[in-house]
Amino acid sequence: MSYHYDSYYRRRGINQYGNQYDNRGQGAARGGSYHxxxxxxxxxxxxxDGSTYYSSSEGYGTYTSPYDNPRYYxxxxxxxxxxxxxxxxxxxxxxxxxxxxxxxxxSKAKSKKQRSRK
Numbered sequence: 354m355s356y357h358y359d360s361y362y363r364r365r366g367i368n369q370y371g372n373q374y375d376n377r378g379q380g381a382a383r384g385g386s387y388h389x390x391x392x393x394x395x396x397x398x399x400x401x402d403g404s405t406y407y408s409s410s411e412g413y414g415t416y417t418s419p420y421d422n423p424r425y426y427x428x429x430x431x432x433x434x435x436x437x438x439x440x441x442x443x444x445x446x447x448x449x450x451x452x453x454x455x456x457x458x459x460s461k462a463k464s465k466k467q468r469s470r471k
Contacts, residue, residue: 354370372389374388375387375389386400395409403419403420404419405422
């Protein structure tokens with residue numbers, strides 16, 4: 354991941370997937386204010402007031418008010434709790450399928466029921 358600092362952006366760079374991000378400093382939501390642009394043309398903003406805006410690569414947008422943003426916090430909370438947030442890329446079709454992993458080992462342990470059948 355590469356990044357640099359400049360006068361307007363607190364931190365900006367390109368992540369390992371080639372997507373660009375700009376961290377713009379403190380805001381009313383955890384992670385502060387930032388902008389994320391994906392290679393597919395979609396982008397995501399978290400504004401300094403805590404609201405968010407997402408635009409898909411097809412041009413459809415979604416706005417979320419500060420109070421509907423789970424990262425939003427009331428101003429009475431300590432600003433010391435806020436940590437710098439570098440957003441991770443949003444992946445399409447990221448639904449995980451319930452796949453049971455097997456190790457290939459066969460258990461030789463017998464249940465109580467199996468032992469009592471002798």
